[in-house]
Amino acid sequence: MMRDRRNLIWIAPLAVVGFTAFAVLGAWVVMTLWNWLTPGLFGWPTLRLPQALGLLVLCRILFGGFGMHGGGPRGAVKRRMFERWEGMSDEERAKFREGMRGTPEC
Numbered sequence: 756m757m758r759d760r761r762n763l764i765w766i767a768p769l770a771v772v773g774f775t776a777f778a779v780l781g782a783w784v785v786m787t788l789w790n791w792l793t794p795g796l797f798g799w800p801t802l803r804l805p806q807a808l809g810l811l812v813l814c815r816i817l818f819g820g821f822g823m824h825g826g827g828p829r830g831a832v833k834r835r836m837f838e839r840w841e842g843m844s845d846e847e848r849a850k851f852r853e854g855m856r857g858t859p860e861c
Contacts, residue, residue: 782808 786807793799802810843851 778808778811779804782811785811 782804786802786804789807789810790801794801840848
């Protein structure tokens with residue numbers, strides 16, 4: 756019990772430092788790419804690190820969520836298709852493949 760508590764004392768601060776370093780590194784990559792591409796291509800202004808971090812967070816919200824999908828609808832569809840595929844015979848699988856290729860049945 757005491758040993759677990761000592762491990763937690765070190766793991767929690769390291770996790771915070773690691774998350775912060777990962778976020779800053781990601782923002783630096785976004786800033787570097789933005790400042791390299793957009794001023795020359797579009798004439799847009801350059802970004803500072805806080806702006807790049809904000810842009811990274813905004814893109815994550817709009818396009819990627821926060822990784823909390825929880826196996827929602829997408830996971831359920833994949834799981835159901837996998838179960839159906841596993842339940843098919845070899846002939847049914849071949850017929851399905853042919854149908855997906857768009858070749859007409861004879």
